[in-house]
Amino acid sequence: MENDNISPSSSESKLPLIVGILGFALGAAGLVLGIKAKGAAQTAGEEAAAAKASVAELGATIASKANAADVQAVSADLAATKQATEANEKALAEQIAALQKVASAPKATKSADGKSGAAAGPGEHVVAKGETLGSIAKKAGISLKAIQDLNPGVDSNKLKIGQKLKTK
Secondary structure (H helix, E strand, C coil), X not given: CXXXXXXXXXXXXXXXXXXXXXXXXXHHHHHHHXXXXXXXXXXXXXXXXXXXXXXXXXXXXXXXXXXXXXXXXXXXXXXXXXXXXXXXXXXHHHHHHHHHHHHHCCCCEECCCCCEECCCCCCEEXXXXXXXXXXXXXXXXXXXXXXXXXXXXXXXXXXXXXXXXXXX
16 A cells, blocks of 8 residues: 655755745746837837838938939838838837737646656646656545556556546
């Protein structure tokens, strides 16, 4: 029979704290990257606005000093530049949206051995270092027999860190 007792001094009781700290660190890193991306986008937008103002000023200066043919040629170049700027702004907006989507997406978890793994979904549990089938059943609020019935191919003596088990 397995030992279902959890000692307060065991590393198992520290695992939720470690996982919580890791989750907090990943969230903070994502937030910092998002803030940096927003700042870069804002700077790029300000630079684009300044460039538009310079183009308008230059266009006005040229119009007052050049002949009609030159003005038309420069006007065509300005229109092409404006079109390229608008395309760049659209691409930048799409990249910002993609970054925001990535920043808000669920993050992969790390198991106790440091390897990346998928997060447990509803009715699942990802085995962590030091866990037994009995301790997992206790955490899930089900009996040892119930977890064994839900996971018939799982050998309780050969649990692997990161292994997914059904709990419902």
